[in-house]
Every structure is written in C-alpha cells, then in structure tokens.
Amino acid sequence: MYNRIKNLSLFSSLFTRSSRILIGALMLVAVLALAACSSDPTAAPTSTSAPQPTESSPGSDSGSVTATSPSSADLAGGSTEVFLQGFEDAAAGSPFRSTSEFAAAAKPLPAGEKLKIGFIFVGSQKDLGYNQAAAEGSQYLERVFDDIEILRSENIPETADVQAVEEQMIRDGASIIFATSFGYSGPTKEIIEKHPDVMFLHMGDVEAFENYGAFFGNIWQLEYAAGQVAGATSKTGKLGFIAAFPIPQTLLNVNAFHLGAQSVNPDVETTFVLTSSWCDPAKQATAVQAMVDADIDVLTQHQDCTKTIVEAAERAGIFVSGYHQDASPAAPNAWLTGAAWNWGPVYAEIVAEIRKGTYKSSVMFQGLDAGWVQLSPFGDFLDADVKQTALDTVESLRTGSFKPFTGPIKDQDGAIQIADGVVPTDAELQGTGYLLEGITGRTN
Amino acid sequence: MQYQSTLRQAQGLATTITTPPIARSLLAIVFAFLVFAIFIAIIGRDPVEVYSKMFEGTLGSRVGLSEVGVRMIPFVLTGLAASIPARVGLINVGGEGQLYIGAWAATGVALYVDLGTIWLMLPAMAVAGFLGGAIWGGTAILLRHWRNVNEVISTLLSNYVAILFVDVFVFGAWKNPTGFGYPYTSNFEFESILPTIADTRLHLGLVLPVVGIIATYLFLSRTRWGANMRAVGGNPDAARRRGIPVLRYIIIAMLVGGGLAGLAGMSEVSGIQHHLRPGISNNLGFMGFLASWMANHNPIALIGACFLIAVIVVGGDVLQFSGNLPSAATLILIGLVLFSVLGFRKLERKIE
Numbered sequence: 185m186y187n188r189i190k191n192l193s194l195f196s197s198l199f200t201r202s203s204r205i206l207i208g209a210l211m212l213v214a215v216l217a218l219a220a221c222s223s224d225p226t227a228a229p230t231s232t233s234a235p236q237p238t239e240s241s242p243g244s245d246s247g248s249v250t251a252t253s254p255s256s257a258d259l260a261g262g263s264t265e266v267f268l269q270g271f272e273d274a275a276a277g278s279p280f281r282s283t284s285e286f287a288a289a290a291k292p293l294p295a296g297e298k299l300k301i302g303f304i305f306v307g308s309q310k311d312l313g314y315n316q317a318a319a320e321g322s323q324y325l326e327r328v329f330d331d332i333e334i335l336r337s338e339n340i341p342e343t344a345d346v347q348a349v350e351e352q353m354i355r356d357g358a359s360i361i362f363a364t365s366f367g368y369s370g371p372t373k374e375i376i377e378k379h380p381d382v383m384f385l386h387m388g389d390v391e392a393f394e395n396y397g398a399f400f401g402n403i404w405q406l407e408y409a410a411g412q413v414a415g416a417t418s419k420t421g422k423l424g425f426i427a428a429f430p431i432p433q434t435l436l437n438v439n440a441f442h443l444g445a446q447s448v449n450p451d452v453e454t455t456f457v458l459t460s461s462w463c464d465p466a467k468q469a470t471a472v473q474a475m476v477d478a479d480i481d482v483l484t485q486h487q488d489c490t491k492t493i494v495e496a497a498e499r500a501g502i503f504v505s506g507y508h509q510d511a512s513p514a515a516p517n518a519w520l521t522g523a524a525w526n527w528g529p530v531y532a533e534i535v536a537e538i539r540k541g542t543y544k545s546s547v548m549f550q551g552l553d554a555g556w557v558q559l560s561p562f563g564d565f566l567d568a569d570v571k572q573t574a575l576d577t578v579e580s581l582r583t584g585s586f587k588p589f590t591g592p593i594k595d596q597d598g599a600i601q602i603a604d605g606v607v608p609t610d611a612e613l614q615g616t617g618y619l620l621e622g623i624t625g626r627t628n
Numbered sequence: 629m630q631y632q633s634t635l636r637q638a639q640g641l642a643t644t645i646t647t648p649p650i651a652r653s654l655l656a657i658v659f660a661f662l663v664f665a666i667f668i669a670i671i672g673r674d675p676v677e678v679y680s681k682m683f684e685g686t687l688g689s690r691v692g693l694s695e696v697g698v699r700m701i702p703f704v705l706t707g708l709a710a711s712i713p714a715r716v717g718l719i720n721v722g723g724e725g726q727l728y729i730g731a732w733a734a735t736g737v738a739l740y741v742d743l744g745t746i747w748l749m750l751p752a753m754a755v756a757g758f759l760g761g762a763i764w765g766g767t768a769i770l771l772r773h774w775r776n777v778n779e780v781i782s783t784l785l786s787n788y789v790a791i792l793f794v795d796v797f798v799f800g801a802w803k804n805p806t807g808f809g810y811p812y813t814s815n816f817e818f819e820s821i822l823p824t825i826a827d828t829r830l831h832l833g834l835v836l837p838v839v840g841i842i843a844t845y846l847f848l849s850r851t852r853w854g855a856n857m858r859a860v861g862g863n864p865d866a867a868r869r870r871g872i873p874v875l876r877y878i879i880i881a882m883l884v885g886g887g888l889a890g891l892a893g894m895s896e897v898s899g900i901q902h903h904l905r906p907g908i909s910n911n912l913g914f915m916g917f918l919a920s921w922m923a924n925h926n927p928i929a930l931i932g933a934c935f936l937i938a939v940i941v942v943g944g945d946v947l948q949f950s951g952n953l954p955s956a957a958t959l960i961l962i963g964l965v966l967f968s969v970l971g972f973r974k975l976e977r978k979i980e
Contacts, residue, residue, distance in 0.1 A: 335949035355691040430809035
C-alpha cells in the first residue's frame, strides 16, 4: 500500500534511491553558488562614494526643505513644453548643485531606449484612495514624457518584501524608484547603499540620503479647511478621525482638522482612533459604528482605501469629509468636502530634475502654493457661507498670509508645544508627535 | 466489459511504460502553465513574452535566483514540518502558527538576552525558535492523546491563536517606542542578524533547510527508527503489536516538525525582516504544507516542489511590473499547478 502511493509521488521517482540525496544537495548548492557568483554582467558600474546622510531631520530646516520650481499655473497643465520650460527656469535659479550621482537617470538615453521608473504601492491601484492617487500620478508621468516606461507593483506589504520588488525592478533596468508607502522607508534604506546609481524616492520620510530623497504634500492645509466645514456642519460638536498609525503626517492631519473645526466652533471635540492597517474594511466599519454610538456626527479618515468609511457614514446618516481622492459620488447625502492629492505634476517635476542632473536628494514639503494638494468638491447641500469660509481659508493658505499653527499651541496634556507667536516651519510641522488639546486618542 | 478491461490494461500499460511518475508530474505542471497561458491571452497579453519575463526574472539572473533561494528557505522548513509528522500518519496544518511562535521565541532572545557575540546569539535564537515551534506543535499531541481532538483541527486553529499571541507582544510590551506606532519590535542588533551571502538578500539561514533535508532523508531511509516511523504511519496497530512504542514516535515526529517550522520563523526574523511584526509570514506555513502534499511527503521531492512554488511566487512579483499582470495572478498559477498535479495523480490511481 505504502509503496504504491509512494510511486505516484510528484518528484520522488526522478532519482534512484541512492542518488536522490546527492542530487538534492547539489540543487541547493547550485542555487547558493549561482547567487554567490560575484560577477554579474548586467550589473551597473558601482559608485566609489558611499551614501552619506545629508543634513536633514525634522528639526534642521535649512537645506532640507527645497523650494521647487514651476509655478502652480504651469503645473496645472499637462503640456511637456510648459513643464520643461518650467524646469529650465527652475534650474537656472536652483540653490542646489548639480549632482551627477544618478548618471543612469540623468544622462541622455540612446535612441529607442526608455527610462524605467518603478512605482511600488502597498494596496490596490484602484482603492479610491492613497494608492489610486499615486497610481494616477504615475500615469500622468507617462503622458508628460514620451521616453519613459513605468514599472508598477501593487499589494506589496511594508516588510522586507519590498526589497525583493526593488531588487527585481533594478535588475529590470529601473533607475528611479518611487516607494510610495510610509512603512517602506526602513527596508528601503537598508538597500540604498547597494545601489548608488539608483535614485530612491520615498513619500513621507523625514530624512534623506545621497540617493534617497523624500517628499510629501502639506495636505494638512486642506484638512484645516475641511475641518472648518466639519465644525460648521456638526450639530453635536463631536468629530471623529479614523487613522491607521500615529505617524507624524497623520498627527498633523488630525491636529489641523481639529484646529479648523475649532476656529468655527470653539467647543468642538475630536476623537482619534487607530486601526493599525492602511486598508482593513472590517476594522473601518467597526470604527464607524463605534463613532456613531459615541454621538459623533462628522468623521474623516487617514486610511489608504476610503470607500468603506464614506459609504458607512452615508448609511449611518452622518457626515463625512474625504481624504486622498474625491469620493463624493459614493455618498451624495454625507459628503462635505475633502483633502486630495495632485501627485502627477510633483512626480513629473522630480523626474525632470533628476534627468537634468539638478535634483539634490532632500526632504521636500510643498502645499497649495505649488499645486501639490487640492480641495475636493463640496456637497450640494452645504450653505454658501460655509463654502465661502473654506475657500477663503484655502486662498489665504495658498498665499501664505495665514499660518494656523502660530503659537501658542497646546497638546492634549495642556503642555505648550509651540510657543506664543512662533510660526513652525513645514519640516517642523511634518515632525509632529502630539495631539492637540480637545482631541481624545493616543499617539503610540 | 471485456473491452473496458482491455482498455484499462492498455492504459495502465501505456502509462507505466511510457510515462514514469516524474514525467506525469512534469506533464501536470506543463498543463497548468498552458491553462494559465490561455488566461494571459484572454486578458490581452502575449503568453510567450510573459513567461520569458517570468523565467528571466527568476532563473535568468543573479537577483532572481537569490530571491528564489530566499523564498525556498521557509518553504522547505515548513514543508518538512508537514512531511515528518505525515510519516507517522499525522497531518500538521499548523506550520504557519509554529513559524510565528518560533519567530516570537527567537525575537525574545534577540531583544532580551545579550550573549555578546554572533557565534552565541544565532545558535541561541535557533534553539529558542526550534523549542517554540516544537512546544506549540506538541500541544496538538496532548489534545489528541488526552482529549481525542483530531490534530488537523487543533493545528489548523492554533495558527490563528499563534498570530494573535504574537500580536499581543508587538502591539504591546515589545513595540518599538520610536516606531511611529507601527506594530514592530525594535530592529535587531548586528549579533542577532543572519549574515547575507554575496551582496544578495540570501542569508545563512540557507544552512537550515539543507541540513534539515539531508538529516531527514538519512534518518527516514537509513535508520531503524525511520523504518519504524513508516510502520507507525502505515498501520499503528500492527506496529504496536510488533513492540514499537507508537506514541513516542508520534510525539517526536510532531515535536521535530513543529521545531523545524519554528526554525523557519527564526530564519525569517533574523535573516530577512530583522524585527518581529504581524504578517511576517505571508502564508509561508501554508505554502510549505501545500508543497509537502505536492511532493507526497518525500523530503527530496519536497525540494522540487518548493523550488517550483518559489519560482512562481518570485516570478509573480516580476510579472506585476514587467508583464503588467495583477498581483492575484501568482495565486491563480499556484492554484492551477496544485490542482493539476493532484488531479493527474488521482487520474493515475484510477488507471492503475
């Protein structure tokens, strides 16, 4: 009986009994040996200089935050000429040296060859949220440049798995890689030294290295404006914020949302809850229900996939403010407004600078003035004066005449975080590690 | 009737003579790849191009080959975790949970025990990982012996308990205080990290499956105990009458199986992730279980099955960006291969 089944096994009869062990061992040794062979004909020449950390941390502002080039009017269009002219102008006045470290990306391509750019997403590219916004940005790149090829990988977890994808993209010829999720920063930074001729760009990190740049939008500006709409709409004076992890950009968003609501309703309270996942619809639905039970009547979120929360709010008969993308069609009776991205021009700007050799890796934050972020459409039912207040705020934030985080700013324990009269820099704000007075929740 | 039996004889003769089992298995794999090619064609891609990119990205480059090796390490260990208990008639579906507990135990050593040198730290972590997995797997035998709970049920369900058990620590006491609230432990120190080989992600944990396979093979085929195990798995009553201590064999097989899955957990946290977090496994334990059944629990055949699954998993990563296929394509292909391998085997049994 046993022998009969044994004979049917998948691979067992490949070898005679005595030689199986030998061949098995040889197979593993072969894998090892092939991996170990140090010369790889396809490998690009290695740079002699090891990456050094550039001076940039949340605190050290000078030199770490760039003021980048084309005006928002130029960026709003899609024309290659407009873009490249914008970069010509920007390069002329650029405060940064040209670095030729990323020769593969910067040098002109041979005829017929395409510049390969990798994009890695933590979720689905059709999540009506963060990843979709980033994926649409990568499609924008394809429209702007004729000679690039985009390599996309989705549903890559924020573990060392991302290294495997990055290595494969580099093998396939990618010379620029956009690691779009916050949790990719740690694993990615482990392999940047191995690939000095590849430019890694991370969305949201607060430090930069020679071939590892970071950037993120000041989307908190629109959270502030959306908070004003939420504060004016709420009848119970209780707002909800459903987030994934208490990372600095999330804390900044909830603080801005709360501050905006407070500016129109001083007694407003905000409840901050965490799901510990960028996209877990079951946890999102549970959180919405808990908020409804707690008498909260306006909620917003910092999740990657936004649809569940928006639809759950519509069903529960409360209001919702969006994030990442315009999801108003999903909730015609609940949708107030929202904060949304405009990544395409941002990517195009960075890629063009790398190709011209004018990109200097840095931690870069830009907001409304550069057109990186935008306000989503308002719900039809909103009063005209509520809309006008938000639009006025957006305009004053764009011009820089209004700085909502001007001190004194107190955290939830009552301690002064921003002293009286102090205006924090973008980089300081993006390093936020506390929740404001009036917000219930935890930062760790 | 006469015709049918002649036909059956002819078929049996044809299969046994012209297609030995390995050829049939390869046929099953080719069949699965052909079916998948039809899927690819239906969604408008060129199957030839997709497959050539897939194999170029896995077998045709140093990066690809090393990634295949990286995936094979946990597959082989969790595969053995299913194969060894299967020799004594146990079905261990708990490789996933045993892997998590092994990773947890190894992380505990890495974070809270300081032995100073890498030469002591790594063995200590390996021992902790092995013991963690073994104890977790051993509970299934306790339940089976004392309470008559089928080990399929208890090992399957204990997977979920293990994952939640690890969550308690990474969301709580072990959480990195500077990790922005991410449920990670702190990163391991240099002494607790398995060195990598030749500038790839392949790490020295590779030693574990190699030793595991060789030792298992020699033990099962060359020792009296291996023969006894086979007897226990074939007919426990007969084995008992022959004076073989059946329970002892069952306990040891399960402890060793669980321990090997625990070692897989240790090699993942120490060689790849460098910290403990939820979701470290990404179904490695279930993939190993699947490979073990594809290989019919034969340790040498297991290498081939794990190699195939690793090629598909790594190739799936490549296909996403170079073949423009969705990420679910990998799972579809693995499913097709498994179905056709088991299906062809079933067909063969009928013919015989």
